[in-house]
Amino acid sequence: MNVREQESRTVTHREPTPEVAHETIADGIAREALVTVVGRCTVDYDGRASSRLEAGDRLVVLKPDGAAMVHTDEGQQPVNWQPPGCEHEVLLEDGKLRLRSLRSTPDERLSITFERLFQVSTFDMSDPEDLAIVGTEEDLRQRILEDPDLLEPGFTPLATERDTPAGAVDVYGEDGDGKTVVVELKRRRVGPDAVSQLRRYVDALERDLHADAAIRGILVAPSVTDRAERLLAEHGLEFVALEPTTG
Secondary structure (H helix, E strand, C coil), rough: CCCEEEECEECCCEEEEEHHHHHHHHHHHHHCCCCEEEEEEEEECCCCCCEEEEEEEEEEEECCCCEEEEECCCCCCCEEEEEECCCEEEEEEEEEEEEEEEEEECCCEEEEEEEEEEEEECCCCCCCHHHHHHCCCHHHHHCCCCCCHHCCCCCCCEEEEEEECEEEEEEECCCCCECCCCEEEECCCCCCHHHHHHHHHHHHHHHHCCCCCEEEEEECCCCHHHHHHHHHHHHHEEEEEECCCCC
């Protein structure tokens, strides 16, 4: 059972399957929503020390600023947590949903594995002032279509929402050397999920086009996290910093 309100500003699934929960949480993380998960889970922490909480019913909160909290039904303090600045990940492993909060300095990892899911919700929560200055992905697309040199000199857009086996590419075009360019647009600061999405598009087109096709992947957003920047380099992808609107 699921509930959607206010044009998907709130998405809630009661007793979802791990697959539905994974899709919902991944989408919430990608759009920088507040994510809450209630379920029976174990909690493992690896860092300056190691700890484990055996299976119990808990509330997990993932905030867009990177903070993560694990609550029980007692007290106001979380039983485990990670500070702002961490990277959130959601995985499906052996049919179970797993959340991870990763901190690079110091090197710490909070891992939460769910045996049963009672409820998953995502909420788009932003201050009105923030909403007033943040444009849409369509604004970002129009900026590039109107002035392709914002992406790079010599770029030529050929199509928008170009279908691939992995989904629709935001902007599809060619660079000055005639190489195919796949452009993924994000209106806000992004993390590893956006890099993975772009990589899937590039891989799909490499399989779809002839074998020696040279395909570049470019992620366009106001900024990326440190981990996303590392993943871009690892996968041979590129980043262009661009705001949705000129302000």
